[in-house]
Amino acid sequence: MTLHRFALLIPALLLSACDPPKGNLGEYSTTDASDTSTGTTAEPETSTTTGDPIDPLCEDPADPSEEQASISFDPPLPQQDGITAFSETCAVLTSQPNQIGLLCDGTEVNVDLTLDEAADPLLAIGDEVALEYRSVMSFGIDQWFTVRDPNGTLLLASVNAQELEPPDVLAFLAPLVASKVEGVCQTPVTCDNMSQKLAVQVTHEDEGEIQVFSRHHAQIGGLRISVANARRHFDQVQEGDQICSVFDAPEVWFSTLIRRVGE
Numbered sequence: 001m002t003l004h005r006f007a008l009l010i011p012a013l014l015l016s017a018c019d020p021p022k023g024n025l026g027e028y029s030t031t032d033a034s035d036t037s038t039g040t041t042a043e044p045e046t047s048t049t050t051g052d053p054i055d056p057l058c059e060d061p062a063d064p065s066e067e068q069a070s071i072s073f074d075p076p077l078p079q080q081d082g083i084t085a086f087s088e089t090c091a092v093l094t095s096q097p098n099q100i101g102l103l104c105d106g107t108e109v110n111v112d113l114t115l116d117e118a119a120d121p122l123l124a125i126g127d128e129v130a131l132e133y134r135s136v137m138s139f140g141i142d143q144w145f146t147v148r149d150p151n152g153t154l155l156l157a158s159v160n161a162q163e164l165e166p167p168d169v170l171a172f173l174a175p176l177v178a179s180k181v182e183g184v185c186q187t188p189v190t191c192d193n194m195s196q197k198l199a200v201q202v203t204h205e206d207e208g209e210i211q212v213f214s215r216h217h218a219q220i221g222g223l224r225i226s227v228a229n230a231r232r233h234f235d236q237v238q239e240g241d242q243i244c245s246v247f248d249a250p251e252v253w254f255s256t257l258i259r260r261v262g263e
Contacts, residue, residue, distance in 0.1 A: 057213040058185035058197055064215040067116050067226035067257040069158035071133065071145055074108040082137035092127040100147075100156075104131055111147075111156075113257070116217070116226065122155060122259060123147075129155065134166035139250040144172060154223065157258035162250050164200065175205040175221065176258070182232065184213065189237050191244035198230040200256060222262050229255040 077084045090109065094101035097119045102109040109131060123129065130152075133145040142161030148154055157173055159165075164178040171177075181199040189196060197214040207221040214230040233249045 054187060055184055055213070057199075057216060058187060060215045063116065065116055065217040065226040066114055066228050067217065067224075067259075068114050068160065068228045068255045069145075069156070069257055070112045070160075071143065071158070072110045074110075077107075077133075077135075079135075079137070084133070084135040086131065086133040088131055090129050090131050092123045092125055092129060095121040095123045095125055095127075097121055102129070102131060111145075113259075114228075119259075119261075132172070134169060134172075136161075136167065138162060142166075146172065153260075154258070155260045159254050159256040161254060162252050164254055164256070173258070176223070177203045177205075178256070179203075180230070180252070180254070181211060189234050191237055191239045191242060194237050194244065194246055195231045195233045195249075198232055198252070198254075200225070200227050200230055200254070219261065222260055224259050224261045226257045226259075227254070228257070229253060 073086070077086055086104075086107075088104035088107070090102040090104035092100065093103050093108075098113045098115060100111040100113070100123060102111070128150055130148045130150070131145065132148075134143070136142045139162065142163070143158070144161060144166045145158050146154060147156040154173070154175065157176075159178070164180060165172045179201045181201050184199045185197040187193075187196055199211050199213045201209060201211050202218075202220060202225050203209040204221040204223075210218045210220050210225070212218045212225050212227045214227050217224060217226040219225065230253075232252050233246070235247055235251075236243055236245045
């Protein structure tokens with residue numbers, strides 16, 4: 001999703017006549033907390049809101065995870081009140097590491113995968129799988145889908161949405177439960193960066209839990225959890241004598257891919 005941004009620059013003398021910035025912005029500063037004037041080794045960056053050290057996992061790793069998926073249907077699926085639900089048994093028509101083609105009761109489904117590394121095809125041509133898809137028209141379109149084998153084993157799951165699981169659906173990601181973790185990256189919010197990273201808490205019914213920060217990946221129970229994007233956006237940010245406003249972005253967004261890689 002390409003987000004168009006604009007900035008409203010308001011002289012300091014006029015700020016008292018305007019509404020305060022939205023959201024719990026705290027006291028943001030453009031001062032680099034790691035800067036020192038004594039020539040000694042710089043301390044770890046600290047939060048401008050709490051003064052606590054910022055978790056190193058808030059930084060992008062050397063090879064940030066960009067894994068995600070997109071899905072399309074031919075013919076397009078009907079909507080009802082902005083909601084689309086599709087649950088079918090499907091046959092695998094094509095299977096490549098970065099693309100899967102399914103035939104689901106007359107509907108052709110194409111899944112495109114962006115992977116961080118080379119991988120074997122997840123499925124074999126002729127396999128039978130169960131596809132579960134949900135979408136909700138909200139700020140654009142929120143989408144979730146899973147692919148399972150005939151025994152119900154989770155093979156692939158994708159989240160591109162404001163919530164990690166679709167509304168009113170129980171155990172959509174089973175055997176996993178995913179939830180957002182806020183407040184883990186209290187980095188400065190500025191006109192050049194009007195968001196803060198979140199983390200994703202993933203609990204496996206048999207293997208415990210892990211926490212995956214935005215742009216990172218981890219593995220649990222034979223499943224690779226890749227979080228290409230997890231962040232909270234702020235509509236308005238005050239920086240010095242400026243108020244910058246961006247209203248065309250969802251408040252929270254997740255792009256997450258789950259795929260089976262072995263035990």
